[in-house]
Amino acid sequence: MGITQILFWLLSVMALFSALMVVTNKNPVYSVLWLILAFFAISGHFLMLNAQFLFIVNIIVYAGAIMVLFLFVIMLINLNKEMEPRKNIWIKFAGAVAGGCLLLVLVAALRNSELKGQVAQVKEGNIGLIKNLGMELFSTYVVPFEISSILFISAMVGAVVIGKKE
Amino acid sequence: MYLLAVDWYYILEKFLLIGLVVTLSMVVAMYATYAERKVAAFLQDRIGPNRAGIFGLLQPLADGGKLFFKEEIIPLVSSKFLFILGPCLAMITALLTSAVIPWSTSLHLFGKDIPLQVADINIGILFIFGVVSMGVYGIMIGGWASNNKFSLLAAIRGASQMVSYELPMGLALIAVLMVVGDLRMSVIVNNQLEHGWHIIYQPLGFLIFFVCALAECNRTPFDLPEAENELNFGYHQEYSSMKLGLYLFAEYINMFISGVVMSTLYFGGYDIPFVNEATWGINQNLLAIIGFVVLMTKALVFVFVFIWIRWTIPRFRFDQLMKLGWRTLIPLALVNMVATAAVILWLKK
Numbered sequence: 001m002g003i004t005q006i007l008f009w010l011l012s013v014m015a016l017f018s019a020l021m022v023v024t025n026k027n028p029v030y031s032v033l034w035l036i037l038a039f040f041a042i043s044g045h046f047l048m049l050n051a052q053f054l055f056i057v058n059i060i061v062y063a064g065a066i067m068v069l070f071l072f073v074i075m076l077i078n079l080n081k082e083m084e085p086r087k088n089i090w091i092k093f094a095g096a097v098a099g100g101c102l103l104l105v106l107v108a109a110l111r112n113s114e115l116k117g118q119v120a121q122v123k124e125g126n127i128g129l130i131k132n133l134g135m136e137l138f139s140t141y142v143v144p145f146e147i148s149s150i151l152f153i154s155a156m157v158g159a160v161v162i163g164k165k166e
Numbered sequence: 167m168y169l170l171a172v173d174w175y176y177i178l179e180k181f182l183l184i185g186l187v188v189t190l191s192m193v194v195a196m197y198a199t200y201a202e203r204k205v206a207a208f209l210q211d212r213i214g215p216n217r218a219g220i221f222g223l224l225q226p227l228a229d230g231g232k233l234f235f236k237e238e239i240i241p242l243v244s245s246k247f248l249f250i251l252g253p254c255l256a257m258i259t260a261l262l263t264s265a266v267i268p269w270s271t272s273l274h275l276f277g278k279d280i281p282l283q284v285a286d287i288n289i290g291i292l293f294i295f296g297v298v299s300m301g302v303y304g305i306m307i308g309g310w311a312s313n314n315k316f317s318l319l320a321a322i323r324g325a326s327q328m329v330s331y332e333l334p335m336g337l338a339l340i341a342v343l344m345v346v347g348d349l350r351m352s353v354i355v356n357n358q359l360e361h362g363w364h365i366i367y368q369p370l371g372f373l374i375f376f377v378c379a380l381a382e383c384n385r386t387p388f389d390l391p392e393a394e395n396e397l398n399f400g401y402h403q404e405y406s407s408m409k410l411g412l413y414l415f416a417e418y419i420n421m422f423i424s425g426v427v428m429s430t431l432y433f434g435g436y437d438i439p440f441v442n443e444a445t446w447g448i449n450q451n452l453l454a455i456i457g458f459v460v461l462m463t464k465a466l467v468f469v470f471v472f473i474w475i476r477w478t479i480p481r482f483r484f485d486q487l488m489k490l491g492w493r494t495l496i497p498l499a500l501v502n503m504v505a506t507a508a509v510i511l512w513l514k515k
Contacts, residue, residue: 064299
């Protein structure tokens with residue numbers, strides 16, 4: 001077992017465990033912190049796939065900026081165990097059914113997919129490097145790229161309009 | 167010595183280098199606290215600390231010893247793990263940034279070249295950015311875990327300040343990256359060795375970067391997270407003994423590292439100004455040491471400027487701080503970026 005394989009297993013276990021902890025934790029602040037850890041594990045996987053740019057952008061944008069905003073909101077409204085609304089048993093039941101349906105769809109969709117030839121190629125490929133990624137984004141995919149940035153701007157303008165006090 | 171297909175000598179070399187860099191950051195930060203008090207004393211026409219050792223040189227050790235032996239109080243209802251994690255995170259993120267900085271040209275020892283840089287990764291400067299954006303968590307977790315409304319407010323104040331000033335910092339940096347065309351720290355330095363320092367090409371960019379660095383390090387005039395007299399101290403209000411020490415110490419390490427980063431990005435890194443040291447024909451090791459001393463000098467000048475500003479300029483109000491960040495620095499940085507891009511495009515045609 002090479003060092004890449006050891007790292008792969010470590011990162012996978014870390015990602016899955018922290019993702020589980022996000023869902024099962026009672027305290028929302030801890031959930032956010034576990035989610036940050038999950039992002040780090042996923043970033044580590046990007047690094048293993050030789051996609052350094054995605055690795056660092058995932059950390060800067062998701063772990064560094066978006067999760068800070070999550071923490072802001074959760075810390076300010078001070079959610080904790082005592083204030084958690086008590087859920088109706090029927091809502092729990094409905095949640096379980098909905099989750100089961102999702103599982104069913106996923107199993108049905110992935111049933112026929114060929115998994116054998118699709119092992120992730122670790123340490124190979126260079127599309128994730130910043131130069132190649134930039135070239136692709138600004139030549140082949142320039143239209144979707146620009147459209148998505150316009151979408152962001154419209155979301156930002158919308159947030160400013162809503163947030164503005166009249 | 168190969169085990170698990172890893173060159174262990176290489177790992178040993180890197181570990182030594184990491185140890186040296188961490189020790190260096192600690193020692194500089196220690197004496198930066200001393201320098202802060204001495205410079206403050208000088209600017210206020212006092213003598214400053216002069217009891218411990220000659221010129222009070224042992225003062226940082228005495229301060230550290232005092233912090234270690236003070237009683238440690240952890241608030242009863244706070245979450246204990248996060249309360250301890252906060253200062254640890256602040257310290258870790260402060261030290262991590264030094265990993266990608268090229269400290270000098272490579273040494274030649276035991277028959278092989280040893281680069282004086284822990285990791286020359288091809289996302290170099292973005293790595294620094296990533297770690298800096300992690301630094302917010304030390305403040306936020308510490309403030310929240312204290313279970314004190316004032317700490318929480320101060321933590322949120324500090325975090326929003328850091329997040330806001332990361333934006334113009336990044337925009338100012340993009341202009342430098344456009345000039346260089348690479349994100350590696352070593353390439354950024356080499357480009358300046360060939361074409362002159364970036365401060366010549368990017369004076370406005372440097373100014374923006376410097377202001378943002380002040381804000382990121384929570385230094386005056388942007389030290390609202392720790393405004394003790396009017397805002398009831400900061401996110402570390404509930405902290406005592408060495409945990410408080412770690413928070414304060416992390417600030418000095420950040421100051422030193424940001425001085426090093428600014429020297430590397432805009433002032434040629436380990437380059438000696440006005441001479442071409444490669445033509446001197448002296449020993450490679452000696453050259454590396456001279457380069458290191460030059461970089462340290464530049465960084466320490468920045469540390470001095472930081473201290474000088476602290477004892478000269480009063481603090482901003484929070485709305486002024488936000489206005490400066492969002493309405494002045496970001497548009498300025500955007501203009502700077504577009505202008506740089508236009509000039510580069512015009513020159514290449």
